[in-house]
Amino acid sequence: MGNKKAEPTINQTATVATPTKKILIVEDEKLLADALEVKLKGAGYETFKAENGQLGLSSISQNKPDLVILDIMMPIMDGRQMLTKLREMSEFKNLPVLMLTNAGTSDNMHETKFYFNAVDFLIKSNVSLEEIVAKVKQLV
């Protein structure tokens, strides 16, 4: 965690030497995950994909991403359950998570942000890939 915190400050000053930022996409819809991957890779990020919350958690432990893009409605373990578990792990208490879902409404957005400490909440169909990439750039 100490290392993680030190990295960004170095990165901001020395862009050239920046190790590629890692983004984990937890999304069960393959088409959507693929599109996100194409765009994020195009923007210079290293991406990983997971099809549900359970795989997402193991990928986080393994790949130590800088940001997680998280869907809510998924089989086996949904986004909320995954986020709850993630926040129980001290190492990832403050790992930025961007919720990206179609199940969202302004009320559960509020709830999710509040209880699970997600950095933001986007509705898939209401945002373009361009806007998602812009948001990601803002966050990491």
Added chain:
Amino acid sequence: MRIYFVKLLHHLLLYFLVTIFIATNLFIFELLFARELFQFFCWLALEVIFLYSLVYFLKIYFKYGISQKVSNLGKGKIVPEAGINQTEKLKYEAVLANIGDGLIVTDKTGNIITFNKAAESLLGWPAQEAAGKHLQDVVKIQYGEEKFREDAALTDFEPNRVTSKSAAGDYSLYFVRRNGTKFPAATTVTSYTEGDEVLGTITLFRDVTTEKNIDSMKTEFISLASHQLKTPLSAIRWYTEMLIAGDAGQLQPKQGEFAANINTSTLRMIDLVNALLNISRIETGKIIVEAKPTDLKKLVDTVVADVKFRADEKKQNLKVEIPDNLPEINIDQNLIRQVYMNLLTNGIKYTQGGGEISLSIAIKEGDIVSEVKDNGYGIPEEEKARVFDKFYRGNNIRDTERDGTGLGLYLVKAIVEISKGKIWYKSEVNHGTTFWFSLPIAGNSTGDR
């Protein structure tokens, strides 16, 4: 024909009786002189019988009149007038008591005079106990999920007019039973009158739990279907975007144009699905106001920036007048943004090219009042009552402006109302429409529904 026959019969009978009376008297007179006492008493007895018959006949004849007796005879019932009322009264009472809907009749002071069986079982009040009590003490009503309101009563009707408290599809009215539980009700309240004088009220009501359940199933279906639609729509949107951006190689101009068309249609479809979702959320009470202190001018500027191109396309003049000293207002930005967005796009859409649309904001008595005015097609007089109805679209614009769902103003009204505001408008065909809506400066608190 029958009437004439009966009349004739009566006249003959009368003539016969009178003749016999005269003849008998003459005969008795003779007998008196003959002094045959036994015969005299026999005839006297006969005379008494005849006289009695005559008097009885005349009594009926003059009391009720021949015509009434005839008409009653014609219907096969010769019963005294009081008797008719009694039978009819019992019949009406039986009918009213057994109507499937709850029925409560009050006198003009509002005290209950009739309380039928259905009302007993729906409200849990025995008729004997309810009778004589004030309607307000027996029938407690409640609107939506809000707390019971002491002043909400069925007495706010206008005399001489049927007041429908629950329109089709609106299940927000609840009746509270004696034990405090409640049920969704559909009801009509009417006053009954004699001449100009209001004699009391008639309340008819029924339990619409089943209808309400079906309606909420419909809403849930829309919500589910919309969510399921949004995933493929997101995929279409994103992949089209990637095509246009050249992520799969640069497109030929024509290919680019086609991809742009796909994109436009997809965005329209997403708007429609979002509108349906919003409606299902409003109707299930799931929409929650998430209020934040807001600079209204900034909010309006972003909306105007978004819709300006539409006005430019039609070479319309879009004017915005917002005073600089507007106080911050506590509102749900996403929702109120939608209100300005819908009113402005409507103004642009339903105004001919070269027309004028203006938006102005003013402060009036604790409210911030926004005005969206156009000089467009207007709303036909006969359709004015339906402007805020779900799926309503004006007859005069349906053919010229095919793009539209009839959900915009329905949503606008719902949002303004959950934000504690009011909305109203005036319109004249071919002269234009002006909408006003007010929002309390005091604003909303998060969690308002």
